[in-house]
Amino acid sequence: NAGVTQTPKFQVLKTGQSMTLQCAQDMNHNSMYWYRQDPGMGLRLIYYSASEGTTDKGEVPNGYNVSRLNKREFSLRLESAAPSQTSVYFCASSEYGGQPDTDTQYFGPGTRLTVL
Amino acid sequence: AQSVTQLDSQVPVFEEAPVELRCNYSSSVSVYLFWYVQYPNQGLQLLLKYLSGSTLVKGINGFEAEFNKSQTSFHLRKPSVHISDTAEYFCAVTTLLSASKIIFGSGTRLSIRP
Numbered sequence: 427n428a429g430v431t432q433t434p435k436f437q438v439l440k441t442g443q444s445m446t447l448q449c450a451q452d453m454n455h456n457s458m459y460w461y462r463q464d465p466g467m468g469l470r471l472i473y474y475s476a477s478e479g480t481t482d483k484g485e486v487p488n489g490y491n492v493s494r495l496n497k498r499e500f501s502l503r504l505e506s507a508a509p510s511q512t513s514v515y516f517c518a519s520s521e522y523g524g525q526p527d528t529d530t531q532y533f534g535p536g537t538r539l540t541v542l
Numbered sequence: 543a544q545s546v547t548q549l550d551s552q553v554p555v556f557e558e559a560p561v562e563l564r565c566n567y568s569s570s571v572s573v574y575l576f577w578y579v580q581y582p583n584q585g586l587q588l589l590l591k592y593l594s595g596s597t598l599v600k601g602i603n604g605f606e607a608e609f610n611k612s613q614t615s616f617h618l619r620k621p622s623v624h625i626s627d628t629a630e631y632f633c634a635v636t637t638l639l640s641a642s643k644i645i646f647g648s649g650t651r652l653s654i655r656p
Contacts (some may be wrong), residue, residue: 430585452599466551468632468646476642484643510617516585523642526574527593531644533585 428452430534432517438540439507447502447537449517457523458500459531460484460492464511469516475500476523507541514538544569544635548647555623556655561617563650567634575616576634576644577607586632596624603627628654 433448451458454481456477461469461484471484473492481492489511491503500519518531549564567573574593578586590601597609607618616633633647 459642466648468546468548468648470646471643474642482642495572518585526591526638530588530591531586533587535583535585 430517430519430532432515432534432537434537435535436538438542439504440542441508443507443541444503444505445507445539446504447517448499449501449514449534449538450499451517451519451532452498453519453521453532455519455521455532456497456531457520457529458494459518459520460490460500460502461516461518462486462511463516463536464513472502472515474523507539509541510542512539544573544637544640544645546633546635546647548633548650550650551648552651552653554653554655557625558622560605560621561619561623561627561652563631563633565616565618565634565647567614567616567633567635569614569635570635571637571639573635573637575607575609575615576636577601577605577618578632578634578646579603580630580649582629584616589618589631623652623654623656625654627652 430451441482459474460472475481478497515537517534520529520531545568547566576591577589592609600606636644
């Protein structure tokens with residue numbers, strides 16, 4: 427049981443390049459999330475998927491797209507990377523989403539992205 | 543809208559000393575409050591959460607937090623810290639209507655000195 431896995435762990439891009447960050451969970455969770463973490467700013471939600479087939483914008487969605495490929499996988503795509511997207515990206519999953527009394531988000535180890 | 547303020551960006555303490563990490567929140571509706579811990583080069587783990595009921599919440603690794611509605615605070619405490627508690631700690635808030643969207647504070651880096 428690996429929990430939440432993310433690939434790659436590190437990535438360096440040039441401005442304008444595109445890439446996809448991959449996330450998978452093996453806990454049969456319904457909800458999945460993408461966050462970015464910047465120094466002094468905590469985590470900010472980019473997009474989330476409450477269930478397979480649905481996605482919704484979070485706090486900072488501009489410049490990103492997501493795909494909920496199936497129940498296990500939720501990818502984040504940068505179509506044209508910008509230096510402002512240099513950050514650490516975390517994927518998370520939870521069993522139900524929307525039920526804080528019974529729900530807990532489990533986080534992956536993160537992807538450290540640098541855009542030059 | 544909800545918000546969270548962590549008043550200290552860094553807290554240095556000596557091993558076996560007590561520690562308190564401060565968190566204040568703002569919300570016009572009832573809240574759910576969380577503390578997460580992030581060890582170096584790892585993702586976040588849930589430390590504890592307040593949903594309702596008793597205002598004193600106990601979590602893993604000997605941590606506890608107290609919900610104070612009048613002061614809109616949710617401070618994290620541990621009576622005696624260990625080197626292994628070195629990490630960054632995040633306070634977070636959500637509400638029932640926006641439960642999929644957790645709002646995180648900016649984090650407090652706890653460094654333990656031997």
